[in-house]
Amino acid sequence: GAGVSQSPSNKVTEKGKDVELRCDPISGHTALYWYRQSLGQGLEFLIYFQGNSAPDKSGLPSDRFSAERTGGSVSTLTIQRTQQEDSAVYLCASRLSLLGADTQYFGPGTRLTVL
Amino acid sequence: GESVGLHLPTLSVQEGDNSIINCAYSNSASDYFIWYKQESGKGPQFIIDIRSNMDKRQGQRVTVLLNKTVKHLSLQIAATQPGDSAVYFCAENSGDPPFGNEKLTFGTGTRLTIIP
Numbered sequence: 001g002a003g004v005s006q007s008p009s010n011k012v013t014e015k016g017k018d019v020e021l022r023c024d025p026i027s028g029h030t031a032l033y034w035y036r037q038s039l040g041q042g043l044e045f046l047i048y049f050q051g052n053s054a055p056d057k058s059g060l061p062s063d064r065f066s067a068e069r070t071g072g073s074v075s076t077l078t079i080q081r082t083q084q085e086d087s088a089v090y091l092c093a094s095r096l097s098l099l100g101a102d103t104q105y106f107g108p109g110t111r112l113t114v115l
Numbered sequence: 116g117e118s119v120g121l122h123l124p125t126l127s128v129q130e131g132d133n134s135i136i137n138c139a140y141s142n143s144a145s146d147y148f149i150w151y152k153q154e155s156g157k158g159p160q161f162i163i164d165i166r167s168n169m170d171k172r173q174g175q176r177v178t179v180l181l182n183k184t185v186k187h188l189s190l191q192i193a194a195t196q197p198g199d200s201a202v203y204f205c206a207e208n209s210g211d212p213p214f215g216n217e218k219l220t221f222g223t224g225t226r227l228t229i230i231p
Contacts, residue, residue, distance in 0.1 A: 004158070042204060042221040042224055043221040048218065056218065091159070103149060104219065105161065106151075106159045106160070107158050
């Protein structure tokens with residue numbers, strides 16, 4: 001595709017429910033990133049993938065958060081037993097590779113609201 | 116801990132004037148910096164980047180200046196237009212070897228408003 005796409009664009013859920021957020025990176029990009037952006041805040045790094053492996057999961061806020069990537073392309077971020085503090089915009093970015101200084105390109109984000 | 120921060124949370128500039136957005140960083144090991152622009156309801160958009168072996172880099176209407184001595188980064192936008200109104204973030208690489216620049220640390224952001 002032309003850019004990074006994410007779905008859904010908006011998700012409203014009830015506290016305690018599980019949610020799954022999807023990211024389709026730019027075709028050919030091997031590195032994929034997930035960030036969280038709370039209202040009026042900067043971006044908080046969650047996790048990144050090189051291919052299908054995630055070398056650094058240190059940014060995940062709790063064990064309720066998990067992510068996977070299959071086929072070196074699509075990635076899903078799963079939040080189990082959602083809490084109100086999980087409400088934020090979840091942004092995905094992809095990058096051609098981890099070598100060199102090529103930049104990350106962001107998708108439009110998924111706005112998650114936990115009631 | 117290491118952090119990236121911005122001096123001013125908001126900035127209003129008259130259309131046609133130049134604007135300067137500042138950013139302080141504290142990780143002396145960072146060697147790559149990026150400026151992103153984020154419009155309402157959209158993801159961050161790459162504007163310009165600079166490596167630590169440079170002091171200045173110019174793009175179309177934008178210039179990034181890096182002062183490693185005082186760990187300061189700035190974004191200059193010339194002849195501002197209404198479309199420049201957005202939140203601007205600076206980011207620094209904070210990745211660890213062996214991959215290097217794989218993780219970015221973002222500042223809180225500065226909201227730039229262009230006054231017609």
